[in-house]
Amino acid sequence: xxxxxxxxxLGAFVAPALAQVHEYNLDNGMKLLVREDHRAPVVVSxxxxxxxxxxxxNGITGVSHLLEHMMFKGTExxxxxxxxxxxxxxxxxxxxxxxxxxxxxxxxxxxxxxxxSFELEADRMRNLTLPKEEFDKERQVVIEERKLRxxxxxxxxxxxxxxAAAFMTSPYRHPTIGWMNDLENLAVADLRQxxxxxxxPNNATLVVVGDVxxxxxxxxxxxxxxxxxxxxxxxxxxxxxxTQNGERRITVRVPAELPYLMLGYHVPVLNKVEAEWExxxxxxxxGVLSGSRSARLPSKLVRGQQIAAGADAGYDLYARQGQLFxxxxxxxxxxxxxxxxxxxxxxxxxxxxxxxxxxxxxRIKAQVVASDVYEKDSMFYQAMQMGILETVGLGWxxxxxxxxxxxxxxxxxxxxxxRKYLRADNRTVAVLEPLPLNSSLSAATPPPTRSH
Amino acid sequence: MxxxxxxxxxxxxxxxxxxxxxxxLENPTEFEATDSSSGLAIQSWKTDNGTRVVFVPAPELPxxxxxxxxxxxxxxxxxxxxxxxxxxxMLDEGAGDRDADELARRFDDIGASYSASVKRDMAAFSLxxxxxxxxxxxALSTFASILGEPTFPNDSFNRVRRNTLVSLQNKKQSPGDxxxxxxxxxxxxxxxxxxxxxxxxxxxxxxxxxxxxxxxQQYMVANNAVVxxxxxxxxxxxxxxxxxxxxxxxxxxxxxxxxxxxxxSEANRVDHAHPSAxxxxxxxxxxxRRGDRDYFSLYVGNHILGGSGFGSRIVETIxxxxxxxxxxxxxxxxxxxxxxFIMGLQTSNEQAQQALALLQEVLVKFIDQGxxxxxxxxxxxxxxxxxxxxIDSNKDIVEYLAMIEFYGLPHDYLDTxxxxxxxxxxxxxxxxxxxxxxxxxLLTVTVGKQAE
Numbered sequence: 079x080x081x082x083x084x085x086x087x088l089g090a091f092v093a094p095a096l097a098q099v100h101e102y103n104l105d106n107g108m109k110l111l112v113r114e115d116h117r118a119p120v121v122v123s124x125x126x127x128x129x130x131x132x133x134x135x136n137g138i139t140g141v142s143h144l145l146e147h148m149m150f151k152g153t154e155x156x157x158x159x160x161x162x163x164x165x166x167x168x169x170x171x172x173x174x175x176x177x178x179x180x181x182x183x184x185x186x187x188x189x190x191x192x193x194x195s196f197e198l199e200a201d202r203m204r205n206l207t208l209p210k211e212e213f214d215k216e217r218q219v220v221i222e223e224r225k226l227r228x229x230x231x232x233x234x235x236x237x238x239x240x241x242a243a244a245f246m247t248s249p250y251r252h253p254t255i256g257w258m259n260d261l262e263n264l265a266v267a268d269l270r271q272x273x274x275x276x277x278x279p280n281n282a283t284l285v286v287v288g289d290v291x292x293x294x295x296x297x298x299x300x301x302x303x304x305x306x307x308x309x310x311x312x313x314x315x316x317x318x319x320x321t322q323n324g325e326r327r328i329t330v331r332v333p334a335e336l337p338y339l340m341l342g343y344h345v346p347v348l349n350k351v352e353a354e355w356e357x358x359x360x361x362x363x364x365g366v367l368s369g370s371r372s373a374r375l376p377s378k379l380v381r382g383q384q385i386a387a388g389a390d391a392g393y394d395l396y397a398r399q400g401q402l403f404x405x406x407x408x409x410x411x412x413x414x415x416x417x418x419x420x421x422x423x424x425x426x427x428x429x430x431x432x433x434x435x436x437x438x439x440x441r442i443k444a445q446v447v448a449s450d451v452y453e454k455d456s457m458f459y460q461a462m463q464m465g466i467l468e469t470v471g472l473g474w475x476x477x478x479x480x481x482x483x484x485x486x487x488x489x490x491x492x493x494x495x496x497r498k499y500l501r502a503d504n505r506t507v508a509v510l511e512p513l514p515l516n517s518s519l520s521a522a523t524p525p526p527t528r529s530h
Numbered sequence: 531m532x533x534x535x536x537x538x539x540x541x542x543x544x545x546x547x548x549x550x551x552x553x554x555l556e557n558p559t560e561f562e563a564t565d566s567s568s569g570l571a572i573q574s575w576k577t578d579n580g581t582r583v584v585f586v587p588a589p590e591l592p593x594x595x596x597x598x599x600x601x602x603x604x605x606x607x608x609x610x611x612x613x614x615x616x617x618x619x620m621l622d623e624g625a626g627d628r629d630a631d632e633l634a635r636r637f638d639d640i641g642a643s644y645s646a647s648v649k650r651d652m653a654a655f656s657l658x659x660x661x662x663x664x665x666x667x668x669a670l671s672t673f674a675s676i677l678g679e680p681t682f683p684n685d686s687f688n689r690v691r692r693n694t695l696v697s698l699q700n701k702k703q704s705p706g707d708x709x710x711x712x713x714x715x716x717x718x719x720x721x722x723x724x725x726x727x728x729x730x731x732x733x734x735x736x737x738x739x740x741x742x743x744x745x746x747q748q749y750m751v752a753n754n755a756v757v758x759x760x761x762x763x764x765x766x767x768x769x770x771x772x773x774x775x776x777x778x779x780x781x782x783x784x785x786x787x788x789x790x791x792x793x794x795s796e797a798n799r800v801d802h803a804h805p806s807a808x809x810x811x812x813x814x815x816x817x818x819r820r821g822d823r824d825y826f827s828l829y830v831g832n833h834i835l836g837g838s839g840f841g842s843r844i845v846e847t848i849x850x851x852x853x854x855x856x857x858x859x860x861x862x863x864x865x866x867x868x869x870x871f872i873m874g875l876q877t878s879n880e881q882a883q884q885a886l887a888l889l890q891e892v893l894v895k896f897i898d899q900g901x902x903x904x905x906x907x908x909x910x911x912x913x914x915x916x917x918x919x920x921i922d923s924n925k926d927i928v929e930y931l932a933m934i935e936f937y938g939l940p941h942d943y944l945d946t947x948x949x950x951x952x953x954x955x956x957x958x959x960x961x962x963x964x965x966x967x968x969x970x971x972l973l974t975v976t977v978g979k980q981a982e
Binding site for chain 1: 588590593622631634635638639641642643658659686689692693695696697699700702704803805806808838840841846849850851853855856876878911912913915917918922923925
């Protein structure tokens with residue numbers, strides 16, 4: 079009773095007026111989204127390209143990410159490193175990131191400097207020089223990055239191999255940073271071609287959030303990006319993952335201290351789902367299992383049974399194509415991987431057999447209501463949400479429906495998606511089995527083979 | 531919930547330069563802010579039981595951030611490294627007549643978020659809640675109970691201790707974590723800053739529930755605390771909030787002064803074998819304190835040396851000119867007494883010697899000659915021009931407020947920051963570095979597969 083009252087109040091008091099999103103389309107196909115936030119005299123500008131690791135194919139994996147690095151290495155107008163120098167000179171912060179479904183570049187600036195960012199981004203959209211000597215060095219940097227993030231991180235190594243086992247044909251099987259052998263053999267010509275194909279106004283979304291006037295941002299965007307010619311991007315094949323007909327299990331044995339377990343089930347995403355509610359039910363299911371201290375995995379497996387030192391569940395609702403609903407965990411001391419796996423599977427059985435309580439659902443919905451407000455404290459995050467949704471093809475309006483769609487999810491729907499997707503035959507399991515740390519890694523790394 | 535899934539997504543996102551972000555992640559208190567037009571009129575007072583309060587209203591969003599900071603970091607661990615962290619982590623395991631599950635639900639039911647974090651100087655407890663009165667009341671009464679009447683249940687303590695041992699094991703498989711712990715141990719010797727915040731196996735095993743209670747009673751008290759508040763409240767509401775949050779705290783005493791940090795008497799090198807593809811290198815010395823008379827000279831100087839990512843000397847030399855490392859940096863950790871000055875990178879084992887020699891060379895030259903006029907002008911533009919970005923969210927502001935009050939910095943610290951930066955000359959930087967950093971007495975730590 080009290081809980082209902084609470085929620086009623088949430089609905090009554092906390093309906094913050096959404097700052098409006100202004101959408102503009104330039105004649106060359108570039109999209110601009112602007113959202114006003116006048117809390118501080120600053121602006122975030124992000125440019126999102128529809129390209130990333132899931133656009134790549136075997137042999138050139140890592141090309142999107144390496145190209146992202148090369149975007150800081152100079153155009154006809156600006157030498158290597160000059161982009162960063164100019165932004166710094168203007169008191170700005172800048173960086174970029176690459177993921178499976180997108181590549182994005184951003185600047186955060188005092189509001190009067192927005193033109194600086196537009197000018198530089200427009201320049202590097204088409205005029206990159208990609209000098210070979212810079213490329214050679216940067217490829218080494220990325221190889222070091224791969225060693226740092228993956229080779230020397232047992233869990234990341236396990237995740238990479240689990241992912242490649244779970245997806246046979248889907249481009250999601252490739253790591254964003256690229257396989258080491260592909261990195262060693264990427265050529266500057268591969269990047270040139272990739273750049274020509276994907277870096278074009280009609281393949282980009284510009285997102286601006288901050289202390290700005292939307293129509294003036296639009297005029298500024300037209301001035302800097304409006305003349306860049308349209309390029310038809312190549313059609314990429316869908317590469318839809320075939321149905322899985324039996325459990326896959328892999329073991330990763332590397333020098334490590336702790337075992338680690340991952341479970342993943344193929345599930346649809348909002349983008350590629352026949353019934354939209356399924357994706358939202360999966361999203362809520364992830365929230366029932368993890369994401370807050372009162373969720374099931376921390377309260378039952380970590381605190382209650384004390385089988386896990388840590389356990390998580392995750393689902394990426396906004397991926398471009400079919401994803402995994404994943405669970406992962408580290409056994410507590412005096413427990414092994416087998417008992418942790420049994421405990422995780424028992425939680426999945428519970429989801430299939432018993433309806434989630436209204437109390438749990440209310441709690442998740444209350445958290446969504448609150449995070450709607452909290453997210454407005456970060457302009458960067460707001461811009462990011464819009465950028466992702468546009469880039470994967472869902473459209474920014476999707477974020478405005480989120481709360482309503484989550485509210486509509488019923489306990490029956492959660493049980494339905496659990497029964498439909500969380501089946502043993504649809505599962506990939508990966509176990510990290512630690513070898514002693516004093517054993518050698520060198521046997522595991524094949525010698526580099528370079529083509530010239 | 532959206533947030534959490536996002537976190538999982540970011541785990542597979544690859545970012546182009548981590549240098550700056552990395553240095554910042556490791557030292558959230560390192561952020562600097564500036565500008566006479568900061569517009570942050572800090573209001574301050576004391577609660578009835580002696581806690582210092584700092585408050586800035588933020589009327590735009592219907593939410594409140596509260597950060598309660600105690601001088602109860604790992605520097606207070608005594609002979610039980612990890613005690614501060616485990617104590618802080620235990621507060622929400624039981625308080626008043628509620629257990630961990632009930633406390634978690636009290637927050638999650640209304641979308642409030644609570645977190646505890648411990649560094650060497652401070653234990654910080656953060657709460658974010660919607661401002662709505664009934665919701666705010668529930669969040670604050672729960673928060674007050676956690677801070678003021680924790681019960682330290684025995685079974686929770688045993689579980690937390692076991693899981694802490696698991697996380698210590700996890701660190702052993704990370705060359706980066708190993709390097710950092712070794713660096714601190716050898717840099718600070720017998721000083722309380724020497725031990726890892728997360729503790730050591732031996733001390734965690736030796737800890738008793740009584741040790742936690744004693745630690746709590748001595749350090750987590752009103753006279754040893756600062757409360758920072760940012761949100762949609764007026765002064766009266768903020769006053770009531772501060773009273774409520776601290777009501778259950780014992781008055782207690784401020785923590786005693788920490789011993790001074792001794793300079794290194796000679797150069798020292800520590801090499802630790804690890805089966806990794808890369809060698810992690812850390813080089814440094816004791817650095818400076820908060821409010822240090824050389825603060826601005828060292829801060830601006832380090833910005834040029836290796837604190838600002840691209841364009842800084844270390845990144846240009848190690849990454850841009852030679853492609854030796856993905857991440858390379860230098861930073862000061864200004865603390866209650868002199869914290870660390872650290873330069874770092876990680877590179878393939880066979881390049882470790884070359885990279886280390888370059889790092890030393892860059893430092894020696896910088897100390898010897900100081901920055902160029904252009905470098906200094908550029909750094910000042912970057913620091914002062916970027917000022918508004920540092921306080922563009924409630925989250926940033928509440929962290930600043932807590933930091934300023936905790937270290938007893940003047941309330942116009944932000945307002946005078948830009949002037950102080952502008953006042954630094956190249957000669958000041960050279961002089962400060964020559965007095966404070968002795969290249970003949972550096973500590974060097976390497977972790978990796980020793981070249982055979």
